[in-house]
Amino acid sequence: MEFYRNHILVCTGEPCVLKGALEVESILLTELQKQGLENEIRVIRTGCLGPCNVAPVLVVYPEGIYYSGVKPGDVQEIVAEHLVKGRPVTRLVGTDVEKRVDVVYQVPQILTGQERVVLRNCGIINPDEIVEYIGRGGYEALGKALIHLKPEEVIEEVKSSGLRGRGGAAFPTGLKWSFTASGEEKYLICNADEGEPGTFKDRLILEGDPHAVLEGMAIAGYAVGAEHGFIYIRGEYTLSIERVQRAIDQARKLGLLGKNIFDSGFSFDVEIRVGAGAYICGEELALIESIEGKRGEPRYKPPYPGQTGLWGKPTVVNNVETLANVPHIIEQGAEWYKSIGTPGSPGTKVFTLTGNIKNEGLIEVPMGITLREIIYQLGGGIPDGHSFKMAQTGGTAGGCLPPEMLDVPMDYDELAKVGSALGSGALLIMDDRHCIVDLLKCFMRFFNHESCGKCTPCREGTPRLLELIEKIMDGTAVKADLDLMAKLAENMEISSLCGLGQSSPKPVLTLLEYYQHEFLAHIEDKKCPAGVCKKLQVKGVV
Amino acid sequence: MKSLEDLRALKKKAQEKTKLREGQERVKIIVTMGTCGIASGARDVVVALMEELKKRNITDVTLTQTGCIGMCEKEPIVIVEKEGKKTAYGKISPDKAVQIINQHIVNNQVVGEWVIEP
Numbered sequence: 001m002e003f004y005r006n007h008i009l010v011c012t013g014e015p016c017v018l019k020g021a022l023e024v025e026s027i028l029l030t031e032l033q034k035q036g037l038e039n040e041i042r043v044i045r046t047g048c049l050g051p052c053n054v055a056p057v058l059v060v061y062p063e064g065i066y067y068s069g070v071k072p073g074d075v076q077e078i079v080a081e082h083l084v085k086g087r088p089v090t091r092l093v094g095t096d097v098e099k100r101v102d103v104v105y106q107v108p109q110i111l112t113g114q115e116r117v118v119l120r121n122c123g124i125i126n127p128d129e130i131v132e133y134i135g136r137g138g139y140e141a142l143g144k145a146l147i148h149l150k151p152e153e154v155i156e157e158v159k160s161s162g163l164r165g166r167g168g169a170a171f172p173t174g175l176k177w178s179f180t181a182s183g184e185e186k187y188l189i190c191n192a193d194e195g196e197p198g199t200f201k202d203r204l205i206l207e208g209d210p211h212a213v214l215e216g217m218a219i220a221g222y223a224v225g226a227e228h229g230f231i232y233i234r235g236e237y238t239l240s241i242e243r244v245q246r247a248i249d250q251a252r253k254l255g256l257l258g259k260n261i262f263d264s265g266f267s268f269d270v271e272i273r274v275g276a277g278a279y280i281c282g283e284e285l286a287l288i289e290s291i292e293g294k295r296g297e298p299r300y301k302p303p304y305p306g307q308t309g310l311w312g313k314p315t316v317v318n319n320v321e322t323l324a325n326v327p328h329i330i331e332q333g334a335e336w337y338k339s340i341g342t343p344g345s346p347g348t349k350v351f352t353l354t355g356n357i358k359n360e361g362l363i364e365v366p367m368g369i370t371l372r373e374i375i376y377q378l379g380g381g382i383p384d385g386h387s388f389k390m391a392q393t394g395g396t397a398g399g400c401l402p403p404e405m406l407d408v409p410m411d412y413d414e415l416a417k418v419g420s421a422l423g424s425g426a427l428l429i430m431d432d433r434h435c436i437v438d439l440l441k442c443f444m445r446f447f448n449h450e451s452c453g454k455c456t457p458c459r460e461g462t463p464r465l466l467e468l469i470e471k472i473m474d475g476t477a478v479k480a481d482l483d484l485m486a487k488l489a490e491n492m493e494i495s496s497l498c499g500l501g502q503s504s505p506k507p508v509l510t511l512l513e514y515y516q517h518e519f520l521a522h523i524e525d526k527k528c529p530a531g532v533c534k535k536l537q538v539k540g541v542v
Numbered sequence: 543m544k545s546l547e548d549l550r551a552l553k554k555k556a557q558e559k560t561k562l563r564e565g566q567e568r569v570k571i572i573v574t575m576g577t578c579g580i581a582s583g584a585r586d587v588v589v590a591l592m593e594e595l596k597k598r599n600i601t602d603v604t605l606t607q608t609g610c611i612g613m614c615e616k617e618p619i620v621i622v623e624k625e626g627k628k629t630a631y632g633k634i635s636p637d638k639a640v641q642i643i644n645q646h647i648v649n650n651q652v653v654g655e656w657v658i659e660p
């Protein structure tokens with residue numbers, strides 16, 4: 001047994017890696033060697049710790065001190081001061097202080113006030129070592145399910161937990177599992193395509209705790225009777241792909257994937273499929289087409305994947321975060337799960353905060369928390385003295401909410417009531433410098449590019465909407481164009497083939513409703529109140 | 543791996559490795575490492591403590607350092623925090639450090655003669 005007096009966790013989530021975490025790590029290793037500390041201090045790579053806006057991040061245990069924005073030039077000082085002399089380098093430590101025993105435990109603001117279920121291991125374990133996951137209770141839920149529960153009982157537990165799909169559509173997971181048709185051969189697919197702009201939670205779950213997802217997949221496979229699992233990972237997510245592959249290999253080696261797991265007679269294995277970069281391939285049936293080697297386009301529904309899915313067999317598709325919740329529900333029970341969140345949306349939700357917000361990054365909070373709490377408490381508010389103008393919830397296909405709606409509880413039903421959606425958990429925060437029409441143009445350009453062209457309402461609707469928006473920005477639109485936009489959007493919503501065309505109207509309709517005055521200023525006064533639309537007068541009052 | 547027992551055995555082993563990150567230590571040993579501490583040999587004390595903990599396979603103890611606490615003439619200083627009580631030992635050599643582990647941490651006996659009187 002080795003004894004290390006300190007563990008230094010180096011966050012190697014993608015944001016940290018992009019900002020130089022690996023260089024920091026290598027200098028750290030050299031410095032430790034120079035000081036003769038390499039056998040006293042252990043350096044461990046972890047997944048995302050959350051505060052991505054201050055990347056790269058290091059945590060030194062047992063003190064629990066978070067260093068943020070660490071540059072290669074800072075490393076020598078951390079080693080000489082903190083690790084040799086025991087004096088934390090305060091200039092690199094966040095400002096919010098929490099006491100742990102007697103040592104100063106400095107936690108970034110974004111990490112306080114969270115409830116971590118899905119992310120409980122992220123930033124604590126080394127994702128490349130299965131034993132660290134097992135040390136935190138990993139694979140016990142799988143053992144419990146296979147040894148002590150019947151598949152129906154697993155489904156019943158998940159059903160009564162109220163877990164709803166975290167991929168966007170919010171369909172009750174247990175119910176979906178119970179609808180899976182019978183058949184010799186079935187498939188379980190984990191959807192890790194994560195194409196929604198501003199969403200990066202699945203990537204950070206996979207990078208930080210890949211075994212949680214594999215364990216969830218195996219339990220789901222057992223529940224529905226699928227022995228073969230696929231995890232469809234977005235092609236750009238090279239680090240996720242690498243870590244998941246390593247996790248699969250390690251789980252196979254210990255017999256936690258493969259034949260006759262826990263001597264139960266149940267076999268389950270997982271293969272990775274790499275996506276090729278289309279938003280539509282996240283839609284479950286387009287994803288299935290893509291795995292089959294075809295062009296990624298949605299199919300008509302029904303039949304649903306549970307009846308006729310991959311290669312015509314009954315197939316369950318679930319999101320990464322959905323599956324990562326499953327082991328906790330099996331282990332701690334539906335009642336425990338329901339004690340978190342709201343009655344209609346139990347549990348926690350992982351959100352990704354981006355835009356004009358002080359603490360950009362990843363958070364996990366109970367469902368039902370208000371937008372205001374997220375923005376002003378965890379998010380640290382709007383930076384640079386600007387004021388809040390709009391929050392888009394649920395990604396680019398989500399609705400846009402004005403300041404009057406800051407107190408809306410973040411759960412599936414409450415957001416639906418105001419025309420928005422919780423979606424994938426992306427939160428885009430915009431301050432008063434942005435023009436609503438210009439933002440809408442950005443959203444529509446995305447949908448126009450990503451519409452697959454299979455159904456008419458979406459294929460023709462998105463470019464027409466984009467044209468109308470550009471007319472407004474050019475100052476050539478008339479008031480009736482706003483009604484036309486709304487009508488077009490409503491028609492797309494009810495007649496498009498898949499979720500892309502059904503939900504891309506959401507930002508259009510919510511912006512038209514909540515920011516009508518700003519559209520009118522463009523059309524009637526030929527003014528852009530925010531001064532963004534260059535062809536219009538810059539000055540103006542909202 | 544064929545049973546929950548196998549899994550739990552591995553879990554137990556793994557926990558020893560990650561305990562340090564969970565703040566559940568039973569005892570905390572703090573060595574003061576200001577310039578004064580280092581000059582009077584605190585580094586050797588740290589090394590001796592580590593070796594002894596390693597040798598005895600003690601895993602629920604954390605070893606950290608802190609800066610000068612203003613009693614420079616008593617350096618090297620080792621503080622043991624156990625069951626909410628802090629004991630500060632002064633003028634500790636590597637040999638004495640090993641004895642602190644044996645007596646105070648393993649046998650639960652404060653080594654009275656080295657304790658710094660307030």
Ligand SMILES: Cc1cc2nc3c(=O)[nH]c(=O)nc-3n(C[C@H](O)[C@H](O)[C@H](O)COP(=O)(O)O)c2cc1C
Binds near residue numbers: 323
């Ligand atoms: C255009 C489009 C893109 C989608 N992208 C994703 C995605 O990247 N990840 C995901 O999990 N679900 C995505 N979905 C939702 C899936 O179709 C499906 O509902 C989900 O994977 C089911 O898993 P869940 O029940 O666990 O949420 C997308 C849907 C549409 C219409």
